[in-house]
Amino acid sequence: MFDLQDLYQEIIIDHSKRPRNFGALEGANRHAEGDNPLCGDQIKVHLIVEGDTVREARFEGRGCAISTASASVMTDTIKGKPVAEVKALFEQFHRLVTGEEEPSDDVLEVDRLGAFAGVRDYPMRVKCATLSWHTMNAALEGRDDPISTE
Ligand code: ZN
DSSP: OOOHHHHSOHHHHHHHHSOTTBSOOTTOOEEEEEEETTTTEEEEEEEEEETTEEEEEEEEEEOOHHHHHHHHHHHHHHTTOBHHHHHHHHHHHHHHHTTSSOOOHHIIIIIOGGGGGGGGGOHHHHHHHHHHHHHHHHHHTTOOSOEEOO
């Protein structure tokens, strides 16, 4: 078993208890649903994309602390960013939580994404952390088939 105290860092606890950007999004023009059956995490991501920019991002659903915190931090992080930058962040986050890339101070401090690097030793938790990102990416690409981690 993983060490909860190591894994559930302050950022994760905070964002899972008080998720930001939670709920429906009026005027959203991109939607996607994601499902992580191994853990039971389910999420819907709503975006407002204007031109090449993600203007607004919100999410709904239920899941474990890591999936909720990840969705909360993600929606905070991508708001106001160009779509190309959001896609690059998705790739970077994926490398971070799968252990392919070490967290930099930038990522840790500015975007708080580094907090999730601790899941890299727990393959099931990696799926919890990446579910919202995969779902968001599907929304950006306009896919309407539900995303599943399996
Ligand atoms: Zn989970």
